[in-house]
Amino acid sequence: MRVVVIGAGIGGLALAQALHRAGVDVRVHDRDAAVSATGGYRLHLDATACAALRRHLRPAHYQAVLASSAGSGGFRQFAVTDHRLRPLLVAPQDPGEERLLIGRVPLRRLLAHGLDGRLFLGREFTHHRVDGDGTVTAHFADGSVDSADLLVGADGVGSRVARALAGRPTSAPVGISGIAGRTRLDPGTDRRVPEVLRAGPALAFAPGGVGAFLSLHDPLRAPAVDPATCREVPAIVEAPQLVWGLIAPDRLLPRDLRERSGAALAEVATDLLAGWSGDVRSVVGAADRDDLGAYRFHAADPDAELTPWPAGPVVCLGDAVHAMPPTGGMAAATAIRDADLLAGHLAAVRAGTSSLALAVHDHQRQMATYAPAAVRESLAPLRWIRAAGSPGGRLVARGLLPVAALAAGTHRALTGRGRPAPTDGTSGP
């Protein structure tokens, strides 16, 4: 069986690792020139995704992934706060549950490890054709082609593969965008880090409709596995940093946000944070200008049929088919779960207990049992942003507690079994 994967992102590479290890002839194509030539800050992988990676990577390989991620000490709780970083709700996290907080670039580099000769970069997929013999041929912008028994669209938000199957885009902008960045921690910036972040990430909301995700990321401080033990597959350990993302309705943002330089994005971020805690303003203001990015959030419709096409020689996974905003911390984990699922069904084809079309059918059916829920949960925090920014929506934070409970519950569902507890602190704009 030959498999061609479009997209060497998190889901596509996880699938490639699983298939390669199982002896399947797999080739992955990505338009990026290098796996590290990409944006991305920090990803959260839940226990299900960790278990999938552990299953499909060699032990020394998974060890390197663990050693490249922040230890659980930095994620003892998840807090929902107001814009002064006063906790409204705190969800304790289960210390016994495996989860990874890892930079997107280190994870992508690690997932590309060992795929030499299988990974083709600088290859922009344009379209595919199903051939008379049932095989499928992928076409690339440079004129090259690649044929396989199965074509996998793991090409993320705006997927061309999924669009061809659905006859329309499989996701749409949600009307909310983000500016993301990271601030290196040195003695000067470290001292400004709000105390609540020492125990775990926070999602903060301000009246007026601006939110912020803030998280310390320090893989060197108490890592789960000592990077020095990773001799076979080296760990990739990032410097201590504060990862942050501001979230706001598009109407509050300049139209040309995504074309702006890092310095211009920093100015927009400063304006959005007017009235916020001085420490948050200060730490965000100290971010590396070259590392700022603006993102328009997209989502699939969680109430529509996920894959409204018959199972055939083309299949999709991850954001290509169920895009979701990063506000739930679920997109990467769900893409890995899809890859695991598909790898399992393809193993059945090889074992002679399934056919390719049945495997695709089973994959699509099972993906529909969990992916729409992940999209729905990831959209929940955006409701608060909209509520707080609605006309007359200068709401006191306490009035938004039911929405906060939803947001914290969302994160709990994703990241642990902690029970969100409302705090007593009164708060207001």
Ligand SMILES: Cc1cc2nc3c(=O)[nH]c(=O)nc-3n(C[C@H](O)[C@H](O)[C@H](O)COP(=O)(O)OP(=O)(O)OC[C@H]3O[C@@H](n4cnc5c(N)ncnc54)[C@H](O)[C@@H]3O)c2cc1C
């Ligand atoms: C640059 C970037 C930065 C990100 N940063 C973050 C972050 O900081 N935090 C977070 O929570 N999520 C981030 N995400 C999203 C997160 O990686 C995904 O939501 C999640 O990993 C789902 O993975 P996926 O495999 O479905 O898609 P992705 O990981 O997005 O991978 C899709 C891949 O397909 C490739 N591709 C797309 N179109 C084509 C084409 N026509 N031809 C060839 N290749 C193509 C892309 O180059 C990309 O490598 C980022 C995504 C990208 C692309």
